[in-house]
Amino acid sequence: MLLAANAGLGGGAGTIVFIILIFGLMYFMMIRPQKKQQQKHQDMMSKLQVGDKIVTIGRLHGVVDSIDEDAKTVTLDCDGIYLVFDRTAIMRVDHVEAVKPAEKEETSATEPEAAAKDVKETPDADDAQESTDKPENKE
Secondary structure: OHHHHHHHOOOHHHHHHHHHHHHHHHHHHHHHHHHHHHHHHHHHHHOOOOOOEEEEOOOOEEEEEEEEOOOOEEEEEEOOEEEEEEHHHEEEEEOOOOOOHHHHHHHHHHHHHHHHHHHHHOOOHHHHHHHHHOOOOOO
């Protein structure tokens, strides 16, 4: 029945509409997401700063030591070894946030408390010795 309707349009018009729908679907399924991903990568690269942790496309992890805007390169510090990469070789950027001194004090204050809790939960050696010294009567 649908084929009969297409034949009534002259046959060629239905085919053209179908091809246009296919191209529209391809645009929304393939091209548009790729453009969004490119825009996201460009935003990430524009926010790149010295001290950021990055991963290259070769899965090399390092810290940005310097950025050369003219040559479009980045120098990475990989545990004391300095390597120069093109900016296009950067796959992922983990921005390092500065830890405030107040936050450091909070974490250091909670660590001794956690250690004290661990000590309280473990039984004393004297208690364990007393339980082994007492003979048990099974009769």
